[in-house]
Every structure is written in structure tokens, then in C-alpha cells.
Amino acid sequence: MTMKHFGPTKLDASLIPKIARQWGTPVYLHDQEYIENSCERLLNMPNAYGLHVRYAMKANSDRTVLRVVTNKGLDLDCSSLDEAARAFAAGVPYSRMMLTTQEVPSGEERAELEQMIRAGLKYNVCSMTQFQLIADFAKNNNIDLSIRVHPGANGGGESATRDTGSEYSCFGVHLNDVPQVKALADKQGLRFTQVHVHIGSGGDPEKWRENIDRELGFVRTYFPDATTVSFGGGLKVARMPGEKQADITALGAYAAQRIKEFKEATGRELQMEIEPGTYVVANSGHIITRIIDKKLTNELNFLIVDGGMELLTRPLLYGSEHPIAIVRQDGTLLSSEYDAKPTAGLKSFGIVGRCCESGDSVRLDNDGNIVPVMIAEPEIGDYVVIGGTGAYSESMSPENYNSHRKPPAVMRTRTSELVLIRKKQVREQLVLNELDVKL
Known part of the structure; x- marks a missing residue:
């Protein structure tokens, strides 16, 4: 049976390219229903x-x-x-x-x-x-x-x-x-x-x-x-x-x-x-990134995506792990680490961001070395979706490192509508508070 939904929010993979086309990548995605259900569990x-x-x-x-x-x-x-x-x-x-x-x-x-x-x-x-x-x-x-x-x-x-x-x-x-x-x-x-x-x-x-x-x-x-x-x-x-x-x-x-x-x-x-x-928001969130390049060394196959440590610093700070899903450009779900599917035909890739920093990876060991992730092999242009990012990602990351701009954020509402809740930072905002001082 072909997979279509993944992660704790049962995210429909066909939404990934739709969101990417409308708001670009990288982009944060949140789920209202999941947040509200978490609140209700706590209150009870x-x-x-x-x-x-x-x-x-x-x-x-x-x-x-x-x-x-x-x-x-x-x-x-x-x-x-x-x-x-x-x-x-x-x-x-x-x-x-x-x-x-x-x-x-x-x-x-x-x-x-x-x-x-x-x-x-x-x-x-x-x-x-x-x-x-x-x-x-x-x-x-x-x-x-x-x-x-x-x-x-x-x-x-x-x-x-x-x-x-x-x-x-x-x-x-x-x-x-x-x-x-x-x-x-x-x-x-x-x-x-x-x-x-x-x-x-x-x-x-x-x-x-x-x-x-x-x-x-x-x-x-x-x-x-x-x-x-x-x-x-x-x-x-x-x-x-x-x-x-x-x-x-x-x-x-x-x-x-x-x-x-x-x-x-x-x-x-x-x-x-x-x-x-x-507990309230972590598993409500995903970061949608696009694969922009593939490289190979004597040790690792690499996927380079258009969002990394400047969006999610927890792996670098804590060695934290986040589940990875691979979605094709046509919305087909190839693999989901959270759901442990499929169990065969996977390949090892180091997934890294675009920052000039050796620790810019979605998975690191205790010594800061990149840990490869077992996923279905994607192509350039496909999507790497990082799960568990609703907490301590956009609120705790150095978004402007390498002068990258803070990406937009989208909320999937309880009625499944997709709503932009924060616009992408424009380039002028990077230097808004800098003064034109002549020395």
C-alpha cells in the first residue's frame, strides 16, 4: 500500500509541494488541531x-x-x-x-x-x-x-x-x-x-x-x-x-x-x-526544505537542503534527533522515519544545510560528527521534511547566520485550511538597524 500520511499530525504528503509552490522553501508548518489536542490533554x-x-x-x-x-x-x-x-x-x-x-x-x-x-x-x-x-x-x-x-x-x-x-x-x-x-x-x-x-x-x-x-x-x-x-x-x-x-x-x-x-x-x-x-507544540511542527544539491565523499553521500542550523539548532546544541520524511516533487511520500516506513530499499545520506558551518546537519553524534540517516533516495528538487520542530526551532535559532533570511510560517487550521502566519523576512530587514557610519 502506498503511504500518503506521515508523522504525529498525519500530514498529507501531497500538501508539501503545494505549500512549497505557494510560499517557497524553507518554510515552517504548524498544526492547530494537534496543538489544541495537546492543550486539552494537559487540562484533563x-x-x-x-x-x-x-x-x-x-x-x-x-x-x-x-x-x-x-x-x-x-x-x-x-x-x-x-x-x-x-x-x-x-x-x-x-x-x-x-x-x-x-x-x-x-x-x-x-x-x-x-x-x-x-x-x-x-x-x-x-x-x-x-x-x-x-x-x-x-x-x-x-x-x-x-x-x-x-x-x-x-x-x-x-x-x-x-x-x-x-x-x-x-x-x-x-x-x-x-x-x-x-x-x-x-x-x-x-x-x-x-x-x-x-x-x-x-x-x-x-x-x-x-x-x-x-x-x-x-x-x-x-x-x-x-x-x-x-x-x-x-x-x-x-x-x-x-x-x-x-x-x-x-x-x-x-x-x-x-x-x-x-x-x-x-x-x-x-x-x-x-x-x-x-509537550504543547513540538510534534505539531515540521520544517519543509528542498534538496538543492547532492555530493559524495569517500565516506558519505550528502544531500544539501535549503534550510539547516539557521532554522533548527537543536541537533547542534543538544544532539537532538528529529524524524525525516522524503517527499517527491509530485507529492509522493517516499519514506518516513517517524512511521518507520518503508523498512527496505533505504540508503544512507548525511543531510546538511547551506550554512558555512561543519555542524550544519539534521543529525550529529556527541562529538559533533554528522550521522547519516536511512531514507529513500531522493532527487534534487525533492523535499526533506523535518519533524518535531514546533518547539525550540524558530524561537531559538540564529536565522540570520550567513545573512539567511527568516522563512515564513504556515498554520494548518482545524478545518485543514493553510494560512500564512508569518511572512518571510525581506533582505532590507537584515540591515534595518545598522547605521551608515563613516570611519
Whole structure:
């Protein structure tokens, strides 16, 4: 039987050349229905005394994506003032945002932060310095705070660079400093009504369970005013065949049971909060690229495509893998790595982009060497479709490296309509902020 659909969104291969003809390549493609279904699964997680779901907007901050997510009932976790301002410009009120940032705003940015907080933004204290600088403002305006605690426990991410709870990361107020921060807050009459811990992305679900137990322990010890406990995000997504996705029903049930036990021991009911990003959007996305050249060395067959590390940096940063599909110019699906089809007649190719950088490949080993992918052999002009790119691709990549322009983005709507949600960057935008200085 001839394959036609592929990937977790069951993307129709015949749409690939249609999208390429209309908007060119490379191009990002998102799927509204998949995003909305992900939101619904999260909102239906088991819980004890209420569940609040925030979307980690750093995963994909496109305004259309933000609107789809917030329209389904998710609020936002923002990692910078600019993210908060960007979400507000997309129509999301500050009252639906929490700011969890490494920034220590001053000057105009400090004034902007205060304005956002007055408008309802929840401020998540992530350091002693942040607390000291916000304390007087919070006291004078009778504002309750959240606190992110660094637990000093490793293993929360699928790689060292994605582990945010270990002693080699610095996110949050370290558990050693919590008593001092809490004493200063008590002295000023300030309350921490929310406690937050995020230990990393894509790690072992068992580490997530350990985090629940650990966090409830120090909430009980240090935070008598807390009414919400956030267990962070990092829920594992299966981008590749053979990967195991986080069982959010089981994780929710575990958290609910522990929160009920917490109430039995303390008399306090806690609302659960989570802040996933990857889980919401990762498998909703594809990058459509076109094969522009083929080369051969003594070691590898190469396909050169018109979009690589400037669109998707995760393989270079993390060694992350993304499934590859090959589609002919006429819309015929030749092979799909995600679906493991076909199983015979495949050939080994190193797939690289057009950047002047040896690490510009869709698959690299831990030493940065290009790893070949087993695919059906394509021709120049055919399409390489990279899956699992809805999160941390267009929001986290150096699009203008080698002065390449940021490509357009398209959304397949719930009614299967294809809608342009971001235009391709024009060449003039590359130099828009440069000054014509004569030296």
C-alpha cells in the first residue's frame, strides 16, 4: 500500500509541494488541531484541588501560536520582559502571565516591570538579588510573590544542557538560600503564595516524581502561605520512533495523591500548576526544505537542503534527533522515519544545510560528527521534511547566520485550511538597524 500520511499530525504528503509552490522553501508548518489536542490533554490531567496550566512561551512565541494556546485555556510563563510584552501585543493580558527570568531589570525596564505587575503579571523570584530589588515595591503595593527554588538535584533533563536543577545550573533561589530569603520576606510582611521548581526538559519521568516529593517537602517546611505548587514543565515528548512519551495521566495521578497526602498531614489544600512548552507544540511542527544539491565523499553521500542550523539548532546544541520524511516533487511520500516506513530499499545520506558551518546537519553524534540517516533516495528538487520542530526551532535559532533570511510560517487550521502566519523576512530587514557610519 502506498503511504500518503506521515508523522504525529498525519500530514498529507501531497500538501508539501503545494505549500512549497505557494510560499517557497524553507518554510515552517504548524498544526492547530494537534496543538489544541495537546492543550486539552494537559487540562484533563488528574489533580487533587485544581490544576493551572501555563504554556512556556519560549518554546514557540509566534502570536498565532500564543492565541491558539491561550484560547484553549492555558496561561503563559514568560522568560523575559520582552516575551511578556510580545504576548501582550498578541492580545494576552498580563494577568494571564508569570515572569520567570534570569533578568534583573533596571532603569526603563524596571519601570516597565512594575507596570506589568500592577496590571496583574505574577513575578516569580529567581534570585536573592531579584527579591531584594522587588521587595519594597511588592510591600508598598500589597503584592504576593512566587518563588522559584533551585533544588540542587540533577537528572531532570535529557542532556546536561537541558538540566536546570543540578548544581551546574543556576535557575532559581538555591535551597540553601531559601531560609534567608524567607526570613527577609517575613520581616517585610511579604508572602510567597506560589512555589515553583523546574528541573529540566525531556528527562526521566521518575525524576519528575522525585521533584514532586522534594518540592512538597520544602513547601511544608518553609512556605506556610503557599496555595499553589508548580512542578514546572519538561514533559518528555516522543519525537522519534522508539522514544517513550511522558504518561501525563500517571504523573498527574501521582501528583494528586501526594497533594492529598500533604493536606492530610498539614490541613492545607494546594492547587497544582505545570508549565510545559515542548509537550504543547513540538510534534505539531515540521520544517519543509528542498534538496538543492547532492555530493559524495569517500565516506558519505550528502544531500544539501535549503534550510539547516539557521532554522533548527537543536541537533547542534543538544544532539537532538528529529524524524525525516522524503517527499517527491509530485507529492509522493517516499519514506518516513517517524512511521518507520518503508523498512527496505533505504540508503544512507548525511543531510546538511547551506550554512558555512561543519555542524550544519539534521543529525550529529556527541562529538559533533554528522550521522547519516536511512531514507529513500531522493532527487534534487525533492523535499526533506523535518519533524518535531514546533518547539525550540524558530524561537531559538540564529536565522540570520550567513545573512539567511527568516522563512515564513504556515498554520494548518482545524478545518485543514493553510494560512500564512508569518511572512518571510525581506533582505532590507537584515540591515534595518545598522547605521551608515563613516570611519
